[in-house]
Amino acid sequence: MINDSYGHDVGDLVLQIIAGRLKETTRDEDTVCRHGGDEFLYILMEIESEQDLVIVAEKIIRAVQVPCDIGVRDISISLIINPSIGISIFPKDGTTSEALLDVADKAMYRAKQNKYGYSFSSDHNKGLSRQ
Incomplete structure (x- = not known):
């Protein structure tokens, strides 16, 4: 939707911002990578319970939902991504x-x-x- 509405350069910036936020939420023993398009894989190691996964998922959601402030070409927007x-x-x-x-x-x-x-x-x- 972002590419269609604002162009691929804006979509690429959003992906870079989100990738940075995911990297910031990653522990040393975990892995995060782009899987293609707008999908990322997050591989968690040493998880003791499903409740631990809930905590990590909610942490990722909070990090991703911080508005992405984009300024490119004549576009100045703030986008909220809901993962x-x-x-x-x-x-x-x-x-x-x-x-x-x-x-x-x-x-x-x-x-x-x-x-x-x-x-x-x-x-x-x-x-x-x-x-």
């Missing part, structure tokens, strides 16, 4: 990267549909999905 996070857990949701990505992708679309900030893969965690 959708799909969460999969190794080995419960899969033992291969492909399986974990597939489960996380489905959970992300469920978060988008339900207008939640994040969603776990399994049905019993729907109560933990929120903005």
